[in-house]
Amino acid sequence: MPFPTPDLPEAVAHGFRAAVDEAARHVGATAPNPPVGCALLDRDGVILAVGGHHRAGTPHAEIQAINQCRERGLLDRAHTAVVTLEPCNHTGRTGPCSQALLATPVRTIWIGLRDPNPHVEGGGADYLHQHGCSVHVLQPVPTHAAALAACRSLLAPFAHFMRTGQPWITVKQALDATGSMVPPAGQTTFSAPASLDLAHKLRRATDAVITASGTIRADSPALTVRRVADHPGRAPRILAICTRRGEVDEAYLLAARARGFDVRVCTDIAALPDMLGQAGVTWAMVEAGPALLAEIVARNLWHDWLTITADGSGMDRYDVRVREGDVTPLRLFPELSGMKE
Numbered sequence: 618m619p620f621p622t623p624d625l626p627e628a629v630a631h632g633f634r635a636a637v638d639e640a641a642r643h644v645g646a647t648a649p650n651p652p653v654g655c656a657l658l659d660r661d662g663v664i665l666a667v668g669g670h671h672r673a674g675t676p677h678a679e680i681q682a683i684n685q686c687r688e689r690g691l692l693d694r695a696h697t698a699v700v701t702l703e704p705c706n707h708t709g710r711t712g713p714c715s716q717a718l719l720a721t722p723v724r725t726i727w728i729g730l731r732d733p734n735p736h737v738e739g740g741g742a743d744y745l746h747q748h749g750c751s752v753h754v755l756q757p758v759p760t761h762a763a764a765l766a767a768c769r770s771l772l773a774p775f776a777h778f779m780r781t782g783q784p785w786i787t788v789k790q791a792l793d794a795t796g797s798m799v800p801p802a803g804q805t806t807f808s809a810p811a812s813l814d815l816a817h818k819l820r821r822a823t824d825a826v827i828t829a830s831g832t833i834r835a836d837s838p839a840l841t842v843r844r845v846a847d848h849p850g851r852a853p854r855i856l857a858i859c860t861r862r863g864e865v866d867e868a869y870l871l872a873a874r875a876r877g878f879d880v881r882v883c884t885d886i887a888a889l890p891d892m893l894g895q896a897g898v899t900w901a902m903v904e905a906g907p908a909l910l911a912e913i914v915a916r917n918l919w920h921d922w923l924t925i926t927a928d929g930s931g932m933d934r935y936d937v938r939v940r941e942g943d944v945t946p947l948r949l950f951p952e953l954s955g956m957k958e
Contacts, residue, residue: 620742620752624760628662629727632699633755633764636678636729637771639669640701641949644771645822646672646848649897651702651775653678657686657723658697665691672851679704679714683721695721701729701768703754704741715741718750725751729768733779770948774900777920783890784898786827787947788910788922789819794929798907812925812933815952817844819923822946823854825893825901826878829909830860833869840904841876853879855896859886859909886912900946921945923953 636654644652653670655678666689668681676684679700686692698704704714704726718726726745731754746752755765769776774785792798793807806813820826821842832838840856841847856878858865863884873880881896883889886909893901903913913919917940924936937953939945947953 620746620754622756622758622761623753625727625755625764626662628658629697629699630764631662632656632658632664632697632727633701633729633767635664635667636669636699636701637767637949639667640678640771643669643671643848644946644949645824645900646851648824648852648899649673649778651772651899653700653702654771655679655682655701656699657682657695658699659691659694660696662697665689665695672848677705677714680712680717683717686721692721695723697725697727698723699727701771703728703730703732704745705732706741706744713741713744715744718745719748724749726753728752728754729764730755730772730776733772733776735779766944766948769944770946773944773946778894778899781890781894783894784825784901785920785946786890786901786903786913786918787819787823788903788913788919789816789925790910790922791816791925791927793927807927808925809927809931809933811952812927812935814844815925815935815950817842818950819902820854821845821847822949823900823902824898825855825857825896827857827859827889827893827901827903827905827909829905830858830862830865831908832905833858833865835906837869838904839876840873840878853877855879855881855893855898855901857881857883857889857893857901859883859889859905859912886918887916890918921947923947
């Protein structure tokens with residue numbers, strides 16, 4: 618059903634920014650569910666509460682925001698809901714968010730994206746419209762552009778997963794000023810501290826790390842989230858090890874499992890996306906050497922590519938490439954949000 622496309626009020630645009638920011642805090646913990654944010658505004662556009670989906674099986678973003686308003690005694694002022702993804706209209710482990718919104722005074726709903734899940738019967742947007750709400754869905758028009766881009770970046774891995782059953786794959790590659798991936802003798806990295814922080818934020822945001830047996834033999838990397846706090850209580854992150862011969866050091870495998878990884882060994886890289894998709898991975902990051910990266914390029918298995926280049930000044934250069942289109946979840950990170958391909 619088409620919905621009206623009015624200009625985006627500044628208060629609603631601010632609501633979208635708050636909702637995306639809150640959802641982004643939980644990216645990496647919600648799979649196989651999408652990260653979603655919701656802001657509730659009063660009639661004057663003041664944000665009353667902002668909720669985000671934390672992980673599968675916990676209350677959705679809309680319920681989080683409604684509960685916050687109720688606890689603060691502000692629910693009677695709720696007028697507009699701003700949601701990054703269409704409210705669900707079905708009962709799973711949680712109840713329908715469309716019905717929860719109808720049980721509040723909210724009667725204006727702004728939606729970032731329609732639900733891309735083909736297995737969901739009946740849209741929350743249509744349900745809310747049929748029950749007297751004023752519903753608006755962001756469109757590719759100039760006044761909606763910034764909010765729509767933020768919502769699409771937030772939901773890119775989930776939307777891709779829903780379309781294909783496979784994860785969004787990000788490559789993170791660190792280079793020195795000469796283009797080499799090999800650190801100087803006696804060092805494990807040449808990246809600046811800020812770049813190392815960014816790398817660990819990326820690990821936290823993804824559901825799986827992809828590496829190669831050659832990388833393990835050369836560096837024995839931990840591949841854990843260390844420089845920033847990881848999501849508490851999240852499901853075990855998958856470590857996918859690519860190796861043609863299926864040989865991986867047993868001591869490394871035991872240590873990786875002790876670090877909390879769900880380790881999967883892949884001997885056929887062409888089967889890697891399906892293997893990860895069947896495990897519920899929506900976003901995976903590649904951290905490996907040039908041999909695996911060359912295979913990934915040859916088979917078009919990547920979706921976006923972050924290159925971190927050290928220039929020796931202590932201020933690394935970041936470059937982001939997107940294989941198709943212009944949407945990338947890398948834009949969620951402040952360090953990369955303003956970059957052009």
